[in-house]
Amino acid sequence: MKCPFCQHEDTQVLDTRVSEEGDSIRRRRRCVKCDKRFTTYERIELSMPIIVKKNGSRTEFALVKLRGSLMLALRKRPVSAEAIDSAVASIEEKLLTSGQREVDTGHVGELVMQELKRLDKIAYIRFASVYKNFEDLAEFQEAIAEVGHERKPRK
Secondary structure, three states: OOOOOOOOOOOEEEEEEEOOOOEEEEEEEOOOOOOOOEEEEEEEEOOOOEOOOOOOOOOOHHHHHHHHHHHHHOOOOOOOOEEEEHHHHHHHHHHHHOOOOOEEHHHOOOOOOOOHHHHOOOHHHHHHHHOOOOOOEEEEEHHHHHHOOOOOOOO
16 A cells, blocks of 8 residues: 555555444554555445446446336335335345446346246236237237246145
């Protein structure tokens, strides 16, 4: 770590402490050359991948758009706000932990469909019909059959 006073590259760590929130490390340092002391902070840097659209353009990930897509598919469906928040957090976490700098919209759409399939089958069909751009009734029937096979037996 360079000294901010004399720009010397050799510094000593005198003290290391974790912040109260646990999200950063505070280090007290001393310059070996000029003997001045200073503080540095070490934090995790997380950034969402850039979204690559079908036309090749790139845009920043927008949590508002993700939530809006889920809310539209789940409109008038019996799904709690907590379940929706959990789905949004799950998708966000998968994108963060993927380690990719760029993700195409197709991948994001698949993640949304996975969460909708888990939350509500009707919402899944609504989203899939637009996302997959169904051309005819046969494609709709295939999607319905797909979620119908996963149905849990009634007690």
